[in-house]
Amino acid sequence: LAELAVGRMAQPPSLWDALVPDGRLKGTISREHFKLFRKDQSIGLLCNSLNGLQLNGSFVRQGGERRLQHGDTIAFAASTDTGPTHLPRKPFVVFTVELPDGPHREVHSRPPDGTSPGKWHNSDIITGTSPLDAIFCLEVHGENVRSDLMSEARQFYFCADGVTPPALRVGRYYQQTFWRRVLNPNFYALGSWAFVANDHFEIISQRRAVSVEGSEWTSRLRVLSSAGLAVNYTTMLVAGDEHLLSPSDTLTVDAPSCGSGGPRGLHFTFIPFELALDSPLVEDNGFGPSTLEASTSSSQSSAIAMPVRTVGALMAPVQLAEPEDQTPHGSGGAAATRKFNSIEDTDLADVDDLFARTGFES
Known part of the structure; x- marks a missing residue:
């Protein structure tokens, strides 16, 4: 596939029901939260959600674009969590990026x-x-x-x-x-x-x-x-x-x-x-x-x-x-x-x- 969309409406509801039973947290997932696409022989990520996401623990805002590497983690964090604003939000769904065999896997x-x-x-x-x-x-x-x-x-x-x-x-x-x-x-x-x-x-x-x-x-x-x-x-x-x-x-x-x-x-x-x-x-x-x-x-x-x-x-x-x-x-x-x-x-x-x-x- 040339690109893959991930979000509340991009995958079957049953998947999100199983991954995120908490309706409050599930409501923070956008209809198309992020998209993966091919770019210059690599895989890129584009965040489409106002709630943003975390890539390897770093926050990515809406419109942010990143190049992915083998072993990277993409996480959804609860934007409705209360607490000091300087504390990192706790992820409730984490995806691990798996790329095909190649030199990048040896490095990782x-x-x-x-x-x-x-x-x-x-x-x-x-x-x-x-x-x-x-x-x-x-x-x-x-x-x-x-x-x-x-x-x-x-x-x-x-x-x-x-x-x-x-x-x-x-x-x-x-x-x-x-x-x-x-x-x-x-x-x-x-x-x-x-x-x-x-x-x-x-x-x-x-x-x-x-x-x-x-x-x-x-x-x-x-x-x-x-x-x-x-x-x-x-x-x-x-x-x-x-x-x-x-x-x-x-x-x-x-x-x-x-x-x-x-x-x-x-x-x-x-x-x-x-x-x-x-x-x-x-x-x-x-x-x-x-x-x-x-x-x-x-x-x-x-x-x-x-x-x-x-x-x-x-x-x-x-x-x-x-x-x-x-x-x-x-x-x-x-x-x-x-x-x-x-x-x-x-x-x-x-x-x-x-x-x-x-x-x-x-």
């Missing part, structure tokens, strides 16, 4: 300079522990995540050295092989996981200037997607918001529910590691090498042996408690081989009850 599979996609195990069977140079990991869980996987198989790690390491960038394509293995096959095959934006959020870690008990690193979350996310199931953050992360904080990206009764969405639990810089490297623990894989990034630090880290009492949550609220908030490489070290002898006597704040049980 790599995170921007200064960021890293992280590293993860390339097998369901994990024979070692986490990398020695891991600063933190995100453990993924939820009703659309494979329940047969052990915790380590659902984690991806941020590994870096230096005073200012790159940021961990999380998106739909940067961790594509991880998503393919971790998400339920039917859910992944249906493409329902498009709710994860191409650039959804990033975590920036910095070494503390002065040693502080608990961790030598601070990690800050920055939301990049107009779809936003929730922190600890209650606090909704929108594009541009930042949040200082604490151990066991859980980030939730809204996702279609399969009706399992658990908290809706795709959840990422933040698990920081402590690096014992004064400790010598431990000997091989007998597990043998375990392979990690990651998307390539020019700014990702090379694999360098780091001193052994200590984990303390923090372990990954594996079971969800019944939520107090009726619905959680939401809006919607090259392989590197490392030898891992056992953490079975770690002293777990002193537990700080980190999971009590997020609805997890240890």
Whole structure:
């Protein structure tokens, strides 16, 4: 087709009834809200609505024209929402732009300079522990995540050295092989996981200037997607918001529910590691090498042996408690081989009850 119109009268009413049950919000969608068209071998967008729209979190007014790229998000935001005018409006419908295979897709599979996609195990069977140079990991869980996987198989790690390491960038394509293995096959095959934006959020870690008990690193979350996310199931953050992360904080990206009764969405639990810089490297623990894989990034630090880290009492949550609220908030490489070290002898006597704040049980 030479062009495609999107709006309340451009598609069947049944589609909008399913996407936007709220009649008040549906009334903010114009008869022809925007139009997609071919322009110079690319795809262009023209906004036709007085209410405007959001492209990758930026507001586009009526008459605004933009060139689209693979992975862009187009969102309708409620113009009738009340609140401070300086706050971004909350999107209620988000479209993800999918372009045909080509060089542009290869570009979008790599995170921007200064960021890293992280590293993860390339097998369901994990024979070692986490990398020695891991600063933190995100453990993924939820009703659309494979329940047969052990915790380590659902984690991806941020590994870096230096005073200012790159940021961990999380998106739909940067961790594509991880998503393919971790998400339920039917859910992944249906493409329902498009709710994860191409650039959804990033975590920036910095070494503390002065040693502080608990961790030598601070990690800050920055939301990049107009779809936003929730922190600890209650606090909704929108594009541009930042949040200082604490151990066991859980980030939730809204996702279609399969009706399992658990908290809706795709959840990422933040698990920081402590690096014992004064400790010598431990000997091989007998597990043998375990392979990690990651998307390539020019700014990702090379694999360098780091001193052994200590984990303390923090372990990954594996079971969800019944939520107090009726619905959680939401809006919607090259392989590197490392030898891992056992953490079975770690002293777990002193537990700080980190999971009590997020609805997890240890």
